[in-house]
Amino acid sequence: MDVFACNTEKGIASAMEIFDAHVHFSQIASFEDCAKRTSLVDYSGGGYIMETEANTVTGSVCMGLSERTPAGFPDPDAKTPMLADMAELLPPGMSLCLGVNPFTLDERSLSEMEELISFAGCVVGIKIYAGYYHFSVTDPVYAPVYGLAQRHDITVAIHTGDTYSGKGLLRYAHPLCLDELAVERPEMRIVACHMGVPWVFDACEVCAKNPNVYIDLSGLFVGDAEYIGRLASNPLILDRYRQALCFLDDYDKVLFGSDWPLAPMGAYIDFCKQLIPPEHHEKVFRRNALSVYRIKN
Numbered sequence: 001m002d003v004f005a006c007n008t009e010k011g012i013a014s015a016m017e018i019f020d021a022h023v024h025f026s027q028i029a030s031f032e033d034c035a036k037r038t039s040l041v042d043y044s045g046g047g048y049i050m051e052t053e054a055n056t057v058t059g060s061v062c063m064g065l066s067e068r069t070p071a072g073f074p075d076p077d078a079k080t081p082m083l084a085d086m087a088e089l090l091p092p093g094m095s096l097c098l099g100v101n102p103f104t105l106d107e108r109s110l111s112e113m114e115e116l117i118s119f120a121g122c123v124v125g126i127k128i129y130a131g132y133y134h135f136s137v138t139d140p141v142y143a144p145v146y147g148l149a150q151r152h153d154i155t156v157a158i159h160t161g162d163t164y165s166g167k168g169l170l171r172y173a174h175p176l177c178l179d180e181l182a183v184e185r186p187e188m189r190i191v192a193c194h195m196g197v198p199w200v201f202d203a204c205e206v207c208a209k210n211p212n213v214y215i216d217l218s219g220l221f222v223g224d225a226e227y228i229g230r231l232a233s234n235p236l237i238l239d240r241y242r243q244a245l246c247f248l249d250d251y252d253k254v255l256f257g258s259d260w261p262l263a264p265m266g267a268y269i270d271f272c273k274q275l276i277p278p279e280h281h282e283k284v285f286r287r288n289a290l291s292v293y294r295i296k297n
Contacts, residue, residue, distance in 0.1 A: 017056040018269065021289035022157075022193060022218035022257025023048075025062045025084040025094065029071040030164065035261040040224040043261040045087050051265045052093070061257075061293055062090065063127045063157065063193075064099035074132035074167055076101070080109040081116065082127075090122060095295060097125035097157050102133050102141045110144055117152050124293040125155040125191075131163045131173025137181045146185055155189040155293050157216075160196040160203060164222070164262070175203035182210035189292055191255065194219040200241060204248040214292050215248075217272050217284075218257030225267035232271040241275050251280035255289045 024031055025048065035043035042050065052058065066082040067075040082099025084090060098113050117123045126149050130137050137158055149156050160175040175196030182190055195215045196203030207213045220241065221228050231237050245254065254276070258268040269285075276284045289295070 017286065018058070018256065019286045019289045019295075020052075020057050020060040020258050020260065020265065021191075021216050021255040021293070023060045023062050023094070023260045024065060024262075025086045025090070026065040026082075027085050028065055028067055028073050030073060031261055034222065038223055039261055039263050041261045041264050045091060048091055048260070051260065052091075055265045055269055057265060057269075059093040059095070059290075059295065061095050061097060061124060061157075061289065061295075063097050065127075065129075066099065074101075074129060074165060076103040076133075078104065080104045080106075081113045095122050095124040095293065096120075097127040097155075098123060099127045099129065100142070100145055101129075102135050102139070105141060105145070110148060113145075114148060114152075117148070117154060123154065124295055125149075125157050128156060128158045130159050130177065131161075131168040131170060132159065132165060134169050134172055136172060137177050138184065146181075146188060150185065150188050153294065155191060157191040157193055159194065160192045161194045161199060161219075162197055164219075175199050175206050178213060179206045179210065182206065182213050186210075186212055188212060190214070191216055191292060193257070194259075195241075195244070200244040201247060204244045207253050208248050208250065214253045214255060214288070216255040216257040217275070218259035219262065221268070221271070222259070222262045225264050228263060228267040228271055232267075232274060238274060245275060251276065251283055252288060254280075254284045255292060256285045 035041050062084045064082040064084055066078045066085055067073040068077045078101045080101045160173055175192050178192055190213045192203050192215045197220050203215055207215050256272055258265045
């Protein structure tokens with residue numbers, strides 16, 4: 001087995017200000033193109049470290065993703081588990097959710113996932129790309145993955161809402177799809193990534209109803225700092241997200257995530273700080289992610 005090397009020196013200090021619960025660190029052509037043309041970030045190991053240091057982001061969760069054919073994501077031939085393949089060694093402080101391609105999920109890949117979870121030291125979750133792959137989150141193909149997550153007490157992050165690829169099917173990514181899964185597996189922690197945008201009220205209802213469901217704030221916008229700043233100053237946009245979070249009324253279940261490199265960290269942090277009441281910043285921007293993903297402080 002080709003063991004994935006992980007940097008286990010997470011460097012998580014008690015004074016950590018921000019923990020980013022949703023980043024990417026994979027050689028995906030669409031991400032590289034977005035970084036170059038849209039978000040205008042340096043999508044490299046050095047660029048990641050530069051942005052984290054500038055914004056006191058001292059830890060993150062990376063969503064494993066890969067493609068065999070350039071610009072092929074969602075690639076039906078991508079190997080499961082999908083990893084973070086921009087570097088052999090993850091940057092300090094970065095943990096990993098193993099990505100699942102249901103087309104290449106088999107006994108061998110499950111065995112490899114279990115070995116990584118048990119021995120790599122940086123695996124804190126599993127990522128399901130609902131909508132990108134045209135399978136319901138309750139499809140039996142995922143049952144062994146959920147069983148694996150529950151045996152090892154790790155979190156399942158699930159894409160919800162709009163897909164970055166036109167190949168996706170939104171009916172598989174609607175946040176209401178998570179309700180049935182949450183009821184079937186009440187002991188399994190589930191993160192609804194992207195707050196189900198644009199169905200943010202639906203995502204917050206699923207989160208409010210089910211004790212085992214959380215949301216992250218990543219991917220609400222894709223763009224550069226100027227674009228995000230302009231949208232963040234629009235009261236119609238801010239009010240919609242604020243109202244959904246007020247409806248949830250439980251900031252213990254909300255995790256900050258930037259979806260880097262689809263947005264620069266600094267501008268996205270500033271936007272999310274406008275959504276969250278200041279008295280809940282410590283929880284949303286750091287503490288909740290450490291708890292949900294079981295990352296030692």
